[in-house]
Amino acid sequence: MPYRLDNGLRVLALEDHTIPTVSYYTFFLVGSRDERPGRTGISHLFEHMMFNGAKKYGPGELDKVMEANGGSNNAYTTRDVTVYQDWFPRSALELIFDIEADRIRDLSFDPEKIKSERGVVASERRTSVDANNFGVLDEQLWAMAFLAHPYQWPVLGWMSDIEHWTMDDLKHHFEMGYSPSNATMVVAGDVSADEIFKLCEKYIEPIPSHAPPPPVTTVEPEPLGExxxxxxxxxxxxxxxxxxxxxxxxxxxxxxxxxxxxxxxxxxxxxxxxxxxxxxxxxxxxxxxxxxxxxxxxxxxxxxxxxxxxxxxxxxxxxxxxxxxxxxxxxxxxxxxxxxxxxxxxxxxxxxxxxxxxxxxxxxxxxxxxxxxxxxxxxxxxxxxxxxxxxxxxxxxxxxxxxxxxxxxxxxxxxxxxxxxxxxxx
Missing domain, CATH: 3.30.830.10 (Metalloenzyme, LuxS/M16 peptidase-like)
Incomplete structure (x- = not known):
């Protein structure tokens, strides 16, 4: 069974001592299905914001510190989840926990950074959807296929929504989506389960949880025709x-x-x-x-x-x-x-x-x-x-x-x- 911290985070550890490396995944159970009209694309924004600095590791420092210690990272957003991936040598294990705790607990909401990332995701939408024939057709397909369920709106969001997210929108989404109780962590590699659980108790467990995204109760009606x-x-x-x-x-x-x-x-x-x-x-x-x-x-x-x-x-x-x-x-x-x-x-x-x-x-x-x-x-x-x-x-x-x-x-x-x-x- 997953080890569960007092704040609700679920933790899974897999020991493999073949080589001295570690993979660290965090699955946050928040994606575009947890948005609403006017806030579409906001989950994808946080995929970017999570790399833009927090209280201890400021803007640009996360990547610099991780790369200086032989590590790398990535992330992706879907309709259902936002997933963060870290790959690093065993020697950086505790450092990575410190970095992850910092951005989950104290992510920066600097207005200038938000403005910059708003522009980045808007540009990404123009490139991968508006200027991409497969992208625009896929977006229109999902918008047509779902009449009621939130799978109908795009992961990247509608441009008008990207332009109008408010600070309150961002903080509310982060509070519910990035609550430890709304996440599952998987650590695999040259580690022991006991040390992973102890590091979680030291760095992650003190982070308070909040109410998760409300359940999606809408059921898509059965189609009545093509x-x-x-x-x-x-x-x-x-x-x-x-x-x-x-x-x-x-x-x-x-x-x-x-x-x-x-x-x-x-x-x-x-x-x-x-x-x-x-x-x-x-x-x-x-x-x-x-x-x-x-x-x-x-x-x-x-x-x-x-x-x-x-x-x-x-x-x-x-x-x-x-x-x-x-x-x-x-x-x-x-x-x-x-x-x-x-x-x-x-x-x-x-x-x-x-x-x-x-x-x-x-x-x-x-x-x-x-x-x-x-x-x-x-x-x-x-x-x-x-x-x-x-x-x-x-x-x-x-x-x-x-x-x-x-x-x-x-x-x-x-x-x-x-x-x-x-x-x-x-």
Whole structure:
């Protein structure tokens, strides 16, 4: 079981003395699903703010001190979590705890730094969304697919919200999202569990907790029909994105859905690649992904049609391949290959201490118990062809999908800042 501090922080430690290095992950259970209209993107802002100084380690000092001691760091924000990663030699272990405690307890809210980071995240949005055709189409897809649930707004936030966060907004979000009781820490490497727990008691336990983000109780209504959106934008080629509603990560169908996705989309020998790219030669590439999620989410399929190919032709071919799985079992060879791909991916991730820390945290946070990772191989092995067909029929129907298509325009239109499009009723 995770060790729990008096302030509610959950701590997991994995000992591996192969080499004298350590991976330190902190999963804060706060992401864009915990925001609201007017505050979208604020979780992502803190991914930046957490590197901009606190009481003891001021602006720029965190990275300097960590790098001077042989360490490095990173972070990422999703719809559900914000995760901080540290990698360092064992000799810097106590120093890293001191740094982490400092920024969790006494993060700086300097107005000039906030102004600077507001500009940084606004620029990031312009680059990765507004000026990126895949980014803008993905954003519009999620905004159309969810009518009620907060998965509808983007992790980077709407530009108008980025421009109008107040100091009260920031402090409130940090207080609830970065409360120790709202976090899970995973430390793996050349450490002992006892020393990690003692360092937590020394540096982290004195930090007071606050009320966590309120629970997300909104349940997305069942779609009543296919939803569609067209995006007209300067581009060389069209893009087709299809989002199917699928269950949250800890659902019993997780493993069958992963194997279906692998059989259809993983690699050049997958069904969809062979059909669209090799056989029909109507697309340059096709892929699919589904991120870990606390709530029912989307599996997103992305295809890039070739020049002068009607996107609807590509779309039609994809539906035909999905229908094939619904109407007939995948072969034993396809199922075995999909299982092997997933198991190799899983065991490769578990070889290095960084991958272990991330996997342990992911299972603890999204599956509800890190020990479930020990059953991953068994759960994949138990999936049958009937299970794969069952999830194909259950989740990949016409009424359960949202289709977003980017139609190229010859010239870049001169318009004001892009705004979210209105949703069409199904």
């Amino acid at each position: 939803r569609r959106i067209l995006v007209h934008k300067y581009a060389q080629l069209p893009i087709v994105m299809i989002g199917y509603h699928v269950p949250q990560t800890n659902n019993a169908d997780f493993y069958a859905l992963n194997l279906l996705r692998t059989a259809l989309y993983h690699g050049e020998s997958s069904r969809m690649y062979r059909r669209l790219v090799d056989q029909d030669q109507i697309a340059l590439d096709v892929s699919a992904f589904a991120e870990p999620a606390f709530d029912p989410t989307l599996e997103v399929i992305v295809a890039q049609p070739k020049q002068n190919v009607d996107p609807q032709k590509v779309e039609k071919a994809m539906y035909e391949e999905i229908d094939r799985v619904k109407n007939a079992f995948i072969s034993d060879q396809e199922l075995e290959k999909a299982k092997n791909v997933r198991l190799v991916e899983f065991y490769t991730q578990m070889q290095a201490i960084n991958g272990r820390a991330n996997t342990i945290g992911t299972y603890e946070v999204f599956f509800g118990d890190y020990r479930k990772l020990f059953d991953a191989a068994k759960n994949y092995a138990a999936v049958t062809k009937e299970d794969v067909q069952h999830v194909a029929r259950k989740y990949f129907g016409e009424n359960n999908r949202t289709v977003a298509t980017l139609i190229p325009q010859a010239e870049e239109p001169k318009t004001e800042e892009a705004k979210p499009q209105e949703k069409a009723k199904p």
